[in-house]
Amino acid sequence: MRLVTVDDISAAAERIRTRVVRTPLLTARCGDDDRPLWIKPENLQRIGAFKARGAFNAIAVAAANAKPTAIVAYSSGNHAQAVAHAAAAYRLPAHIVMPEETPSVKVDATREYGANVVLCAAGERETVAARIVAETAGVMIPPFDHRDVIAGQGTIGLEIAADLPFVRNVVIPVSGGGLASGIGVALRALCPQAKIFGVEPELAADTTEGLARGHRVDWPVEHRNRTIADGLRSQPSDLTFAHLQQVLDGMITVSEGEIRSTVRELAYGDHLVSEPSGAVALAAYRQGSTPPGPTVVILSGGNIEPRMLREILAG
Amino acid sequence: MRLVTVDDISAAAERIRTRVVRTPLLTARCGDDDRPLWIKPENLQRIGAFKARGAFNAIAVAAANAKPTAIVAYSSGNHAQAVAHAAAAYRLPAHIVMPEETPSVKVDATREYGANVVLCAAGERETVAARIVAETAGVMIPPFDHRDVIAGQGTIGLEIAADLPFVRNVVIPVSGGGLASGIGVALRALCPQAKIFGVEPELAADTTEGLARGHRVDWPVEHRNRTIADGLRSQPSDLTFAHLQQVLDGMITVSEGEIRSTVRELAYGDHLVSEPSGAVALAAYRQGSTPPGPTVVILSGGNIEPRMLREILAG
Numbered sequence: 198m199r200l201v202t203v204d205d206i207s208a209a210a211e212r213i214r215t216r217v218v219r220t221p222l223l224t225a226r227c228g229d230d231d232r233p234l235w236i237k238p239e240n241l242q243r244i245g246a247f248k249a250r251g252a253f254n255a256i257a258v259a260a261a262n263a264k265p266t267a268i269v270a271y272s273s274g275n276h277a278q279a280v281a282h283a284a285a286a287y288r289l290p291a292h293i294v295m296p297e298e299t300p301s302v303k304v305d306a307t308r309e310y311g312a313n314v315v316l317c318a319a320g321e322r323e324t325v326a327a328r329i330v331a332e333t334a335g336v337m338i339p340p341f342d343h344r345d346v347i348a349g350q351g352t353i354g355l356e357i358a359a360d361l362p363f364v365r366n367v368v369i370p371v372s373g374g375g376l377a378s379g380i381g382v383a384l385r386a387l388c389p390q391a392k393i394f395g396v397e398p399e400l401a402a403d404t405t406e407g408l409a410r411g412h413r414v415d416w417p418v419e420h421r422n423r424t425i426a427d428g429l430r431s432q433p434s435d436l437t438f439a440h441l442q443q444v445l446d447g448m449i450t451v452s453e454g455e456i457r458s459t460v461r462e463l464a465y466g467d468h469l470v471s472e473p474s475g476a477v478a479l480a481a482y483r484q485g486s487t488p489p490g491p492t493v494v495i496l497s498g499g500n501i502e503p504r505m506l507r508e509i510l511a512g
Numbered sequence: 513m514r515l516v517t518v519d520d521i522s523a524a525a526e527r528i529r530t531r532v533v534r535t536p537l538l539t540a541r542c543g544d545d546d547r548p549l550w551i552k553p554e555n556l557q558r559i560g561a562f563k564a565r566g567a568f569n570a571i572a573v574a575a576a577n578a579k580p581t582a583i584v585a586y587s588s589g590n591h592a593q594a595v596a597h598a599a600a601a602y603r604l605p606a607h608i609v610m611p612e613e614t615p616s617v618k619v620d621a622t623r624e625y626g627a628n629v630v631l632c633a634a635g636e637r638e639t640v641a642a643r644i645v646a647e648t649a650g651v652m653i654p655p656f657d658h659r660d661v662i663a664g665q666g667t668i669g670l671e672i673a674a675d676l677p678f679v680r681n682v683v684i685p686v687s688g689g690g691l692a693s694g695i696g697v698a699l700r701a702l703c704p705q706a707k708i709f710g711v712e713p714e715l716a717a718d719t720t721e722g723l724a725r726g727h728r729v730d731w732p733v734e735h736r737n738r739t740i741a742d743g744l745r746s747q748p749s750d751l752t753f754a755h756l757q758q759v760l761d762g763m764i765t766v767s768e769g770e771i772r773s774t775v776r777e778l779a780y781g782d783h784l785v786s787e788p789s790g791a792v793a794l795a796a797y798r799q800g801s802t803p804p805g806p807t808v809v810i811l812s813g814g815n816i817e818p819r820m821l822r823e824i825l826a827g
Contacts, residue, residue, distance in 0.1 A: 219536060470783040
């Protein structure tokens with residue numbers, strides 16, 4: 198299996214340069230002296246999450262090869278908005294397959310970018326998406342199991358290497374693993390002194406278990422769905438798992454309570470709105486699970502329902 | 513009266529380059545097609561507001577001339593934290609005079625940077641600060657009535673000119689006027705096509721009235737204190753008023769309700785926590801008061817009490 202390289206990521210960075218926000222590193226209120234802390238705030242991407250990077254790169258590659266007739270994706274989360282937004286920027290029709298139970302605010306946000314949203318039963322979304330690809334002769338952009346998507350997410354690693362070349366620890370949320378795969382590849386090449394940590398909720402720690410065992414493990418979806426971090430309920434593919442095995446120095450798990458208190462800390466201390474999934478890397482830092490040295494935590498996204506934000510802020 | 517020049521601002525930018533966050537321009541959910549919209553998120557400065565820029569520049573100038581024995585300031589708001597933070601970075605003792613009724617969260621935040629906080633009656637803070645300057649042979653850093661402070665705030669204008677050279681409208685909160693003075697000077701020089709708008713709450717619109725009359729006017733402090741935007745209750749000095757007369761194309765006022773709904777929009781739509789004062793420029797845009805063309809609104813700060821944030825988000 199050929200893994201993504203830092204050259205793939207550099208090429209992605211050139212493709213998406215004018216399309217995504219070059220996020221700054223922000224020092225954080227809760228940083229301590231032994232572990233100087235920076236936040237990489239990917240919630241500031243227009244669609245509210247790092248997913249913009251992979252989607253723009255994958256669609257740019259597809260558009261450069263032969264202009265696609267349509268872009269197709271399945272997602273109930275941030276990938277849906279990312280693909281809808283990127284397809285619109287390339288003036289390509291987008292069909293996004295979403296489970297029927299997707300909150301209407303996410304369906305509406307995806308439609309606002311001009312995408313055709315197709316609702317279906319949760320278990321059928323891959324089948325439905327495949328049918329649309331066949332019908333439209335379209336190009337499928339999967340949420341993480343794709344080299345161009347991984348390379349796009351990896352551009353975050355290039356930016357960290359440029360802004361903080363002496364970084365010692367980089368802490369990254371893990372779900373399907375595309376984000377940690379891309380950032381890990383970039384930093385292994387450019388900042389070999391840096392240790393790369395993945396973070397999962399305790400309630401969806403399939404990758405933590407899988408890396409310990411040396412092979413992918415399946416957790417029942419009803420187990421993974423227990424965590425409030427709805428963006429971290431996926432599992433790696435063979436492709437992303439192979440990257441994670443190569444680039445990660447360790448995994449850290451965090452509790453639901455730590456996730457919630459970190460969403461509060463980000464809002465009150467750092468003026469950033471995070472979704473629960475976006476807060477797990479900082480939660481790992483706050484519970485003392487990362488070693489000494491300059492540390493970057495990835496705040497992966499900010500798309501949280503208003504009602505849930507109010508409930509979490511109320512403590 | 514000698515006004516600040518764009519060369520003063522360029523020199524300030526060089527001084528503070530490694531000290532403050534180079535904030536990105538962010539597109540916003542509520543932008544419309546006729547008026548493409550970008551937010552300049554100064555709430556992402558470590559101290560939560562643009563005030564870091566002026567404080568770092570003024571203290572850098574003071575430290576370059578002859579190392580001061582102490583830094584002194586009076587403020588109940590973001591300037592207090594900015595001066596405390598900048599003085600600590602230069603390893604200078606800081607004495608910050610604050611009114612006795614300052615919320616303890618702001619006093620604590622100022623002390624966290626190592627400053628000596630001196631509490632006094634609200635009407636006596638300038639007298640007390642002057643006494644400390646005399647006793648310590650210290651240097652006073654006023655919140656806006658100072659050329660180095662204005663030049664520091666103006667570095668925001670340089671960044672806008674670099675990132676969006678074709679900008680047509682720049683919309684800026686006005687209180688003491690240092691922020692709008694500095695940004696206005698920079699953009700008059702670098703983006704002469706841009707129109708510069710100041711924004712005040714209707715309940716603290718002394719500058720709107722003063723510019724219309726052609727001279728400063730005083731609003732009773734108890735009138736200005738009615739607005740929820742506690743950072744916009746000051747009035748310009750002769751120095752800042754002279755700048756505003758020269759650089760502003762117009763003033764816009766916003767209601768308390770519009771300020772509150774804009775704080776909600778920034779949190780839910782753009783993942784940014786704003787204090788009420790920080791939201792007035794976007795409020796002016798949202799109520800349709802700015803002309804067509806590419807538009808930048810300054811989000812000046814995010815320091816809001818948790819209780820007030822929860823109350824505003826609840827609508």
